[in-house]
Amino acid sequence: MLYLVAELDENGRKAGKEAACVTVLSFPVVYSMGNGTSRLYSALAKTLNSSAASQHPEYLVAPDPEHLEPIDPKELLEECRAVLHTRPPRFQRDFVDLRADCPSSHHPPIRVMQWxxxxxxxxxxKxxxxxCPIEALKWEERKCLILEEILAYQPDILCLQEVDHYFDTFHPLLSRLGYxxxxxxxxxxxCLDVEHNNGPDGCALFFLQNRFKLVNSANIRLTAMTLKTNQVAIAQTLECKESSRQFCIAVTHLKARTGWERFRSAQGCDLLQNLQNITQGAKIPLIVCGDFNAEPTEEVYKHFASSSLNLNSAYKLLSADGQSEPPYTTWKIRTSGECRHTLDYIWYSKHALSVCSALDLLTEEQIGPNRLPSFNYPSDHLSLVCDFSFNEEP
Ligand SMILES: NC(=O)C1=CN([C@@H]2O[C@H](COP(=O)(O)OP(=O)(O)OC[C@H]3O[C@@H](n4cnc5c(N)ncnc54)[C@H](OP(=O)(O)O)[C@@H]3O)[C@@H](O)[C@H]2O)C=CC1
Ligand SMILES: [Mg+2]
Incomplete structure (x- = not known):
């Protein structure tokens, strides 16, 4: 433990928030050697430390077995809050009850986060x-904002894009939380074009091991008009341990930017084709989470909405008529000006699954005039969170 404190000091944490963070984190090391908190400290400190050593290709290194000791989510949340104590508080977001659309079930719902x-x-x-002030993006603190969001909603399944700290942060910590x-x-x-990068970014999919068993898993490199592209997806078939029901969960991040609409559309068609095969022609219920980089007016959205997989977009259920997507899922200011778009979706098999509730988006007032990311929200995209339950089998 003392060795870890020395490591932190060597990394030059000098003043202000960083010094406060070391003080808070080192407290349990001195006074509670050997208990859960000091183990937790070692986990968080290690991830803080590894981000500073970006010369090493840490993303290639498998986590050591020490990381597999369970962590209490409440303790990790407290640690994150301690690191973030100088930042403004997190935004309050409420779940909207959609149970009118949801059959009663004695099994707990499946909570899915797309982010x-x-x-x-x-x-x-880039x-x-x-x-957005550069200090708001400091990894040591932004990481804690991301973890805080995950810990606040405790999803059973987590579908993430733009993950460039999988091996040094999310895999070790989320494994210890049971994912x-x-x-x-x-x-x-x-990311690889950026100096001091932490390896490539990609999609990540996490599920709680006490709720689901992995039946099969496919890593998909998307094609567009038969050409391999730079975009990927992960699709996994999971079995619920409580109900023995199977479903497929997929995560993707389609090509960004205007001018690439037809390319995205082709990538979407390829993904749908893959999902047709994986779900045995829509026999297995499906949830698809993604940053589609496409507004609802785009062709790729229409392909998903009209696919023979019978998908609906969960966040439409938050609108008064159930037919409209939210006004935004990302909101940022670039040199080109303000970018407010609906690009992120959670699609689900509308005959097999129902949405019991969905986490409301942030209001314009909460997002603030400088938009996202910010000192109190870590990404330019909002997280989407839904609770699903299975409909009765016909
Ligand atoms: N070495 C090689 O041989 C090759 C290298 N490359 C590299 O990959 C890059 C393209 O990769 P690709 O996957 O197609 O990237 P995308 O066009 O899909 O965008 C990559 C990222 O940039 C973000 N982004 C979107 N709009 C903007 C914007 N206006 N300004 C800044 N960032 C934005 C996206 O975020 P979001 O999704 O949140 O909008 C996304 O995560 C090239 O620029 C090059 O660096 C690519 C091909 C070959
Ligand atoms: Mg982005």
């Missing part, structure tokens, strides 16, 4: 969020 967490290398090196994780990096991640 483009913003790759650290892209946020600092994205040009001109109204099984899979990561599929982009073949030519733009």
């Amino acid at each position: 483009n967490i913003l790759a650290q290398a892209l946020g600092e090196g 994205d040009n969020f001109v109204q 099984q994780g899979t990561f599929f990096p982009k073949p030519w991640s733009p």
